[in-house]
Amino acid sequence: MDETLTTPDFSRLPMTGWFPGHMLKAGRRMHELLRLVDLVVELLDARIPASSRNPAFRQSLLGKPHFLVLNKSDLADPEATRGWCQWFAAHGERVLAVATQNAGDMAQLQGAWQEAVAAERQLRGSTRALNRPVRIMIAGIPNVGKSTLVNRLAASRKAVVGPKPGVTRQTQWVPLQGGMELLDTPGVLWPRLRNKAHELKLGLIGSMADELAGPELLAEFLLYQLAQQSRPTRWDVYGLATAPASAADLLEAVGRRRGLILPGDKVDTFRSAIALMKDFRDLRLGRFTLEVPDDPGRHPQPQSQPAMETEESTRS
Numbered sequence: 145m146d147e148t149l150t151t152p153d154f155s156r157l158p159m160t161g162w163f164p165g166h167m168l169k170a171g172r173r174m175h176e177l178l179r180l181v182d183l184v185v186e187l188l189d190a191r192i193p194a195s196s197r198n199p200a201f202r203q204s205l206l207g208k209p210h211f212l213v214l215n216k217s218d219l220a221d222p223e224a225t226r227g228w229c230q231w232f233a234a235h236g237e238r239v240l241a242v243a244t245q246n247a248g249d250m251a252q253l254q255g256a257w258q259e260a261v262a263a264e265r266q267l268r269g270s271t272r273a274l275n276r277p278v279r280i281m282i283a284g285i286p287n288v289g290k291s292t293l294v295n296r297l298a299a300s301r302k303a304v305v306g307p308k309p310g311v312t313r314q315t316q317w318v319p320l321q322g323g324m325e326l327l328d329t330p331g332v333l334w335p336r337l338r339n340k341a342h343e344l345k346l347g348l349i350g351s352m353a354d355e356l357a358g359p360e361l362l363a364e365f366l367l368y369q370l371a372q373q374s375r376p377t378r379w380d381v382y383g384l385a386t387a388p389a390s391a392a393d394l395l396e397a398v399g400r401r402r403g404l405i406l407p408g409d410k411v412d413t414f415r416s417a418i419a420l421m422k423d424f425r426d427l428r429l430g431r432f433t434l435e436v437p438d439d440p441g442r443h444p445q446p447q448s449q450p451a452m453e454t455e456e457s458t459r460s
């Protein structure tokens with residue numbers, strides 16, 4: 145932990161309040177489709193398992209069984225991921241940590257979903273076999289890997305994938321081998337995030353466009369997050385022997401290293417910050433989990449708010 149870095153109070157900064165209309169519509173549509181499904185799978189980002197969980201999903205499940213997937217575990221600290229899985233399990237959740245590119249993980253997921261659906265049906269006293277495919281809704285905030293996961297499991301390629309949030313705009317059923325159907329859904333955030341730090345965490349994992357969150361602010365937030373990690377950051381990728389003392393120093397180093405220079409020999413801090421985000425997401429700086437369980441100050445608690453927001457309640 146780097147004690148020399150002054151801690152900016154990100155939580156005091158104004159929030160963007162970003163909650164586009166298409167997400168409101170998608171949230172409503174998902175609510176309608178819930179009736180049709182046997183299991184709701186919520187994908188979380190293993191780097192921020194608490195901050196990437198949408199409280200609105202939990203409160204509007206209509207009693208449907210659910211299953212948590214910590215995706216992108218290849219990007220997170222493996223020890224932290226184990227801790228998160230134990231924590232969720234201790235809180236009564238079905239959970240698995242995966243990476244979509246890992247075939248073994250994908251096979252394990254399908255088995256676990258089948259089991260979950262069978263266990264729930266037994267619990268409810270349904271003895272007859274389903275005379276239709278098991279239907280599973282894949283939910284989650286933007287960019288957690290929903291469409292990639294659906295594609296990996298699909299009998300044929302169906303869902304549209306993209307490195308930026310907002311690629312999946314429509315809901316679609318995808319048949320799998322072995323009698324399951326998955327419903328890929330658009331990423332849905334919720335209108336009231338906890339505070340600016342929460343918003344910036346979502347920015348770091350790419351649930352919000354960098355330009356929207358503000359790349360330079362994201363860079364500063366990332367530096368602050370990395371300073372709190374027990375694992376070392378690979379600052380040497382920017383030719384630095386130790387952690388930079390400020391975000392300005394960091395962006396200077398990134399810009400010089402990558403040749404992102406403006407006329408007058410000034411570093412282009414905007415492009416340097418974008419490059420830094422890419423390096424973080426591509427694992428060049430190391431594998432990090434940005435929040436730990438059992439530390440209420442560092443991740444959002446379930447908020448009590450209406451199940452799916454209505455147009456009226458968000459128009460403020």
Ligand SMILES: Nc1nc2c(ncn2[C@@H]2O[C@H](COP(=O)(O)OP(=O)(O)O)[C@@H](O)[C@H]2O)c(=O)[nH]1
Nearest residue numbers: 216243244286287288289290291292305306307
């Ligand atoms: N490192 C890593 N990247 C992933 C994983 N799953 C998906 N991605 C990437 O995350 C980005 C967003 O994926 P996408 O499926 O479009 O997310 P969606 O918005 O939730 O549907 C894409 O660039 C994927 O290649 C994973 O397990 N590990």
Ligand SMILES: [Mg+2]
Nearest residue numbers: 290291311312
């Ligand atoms: Mg998608």
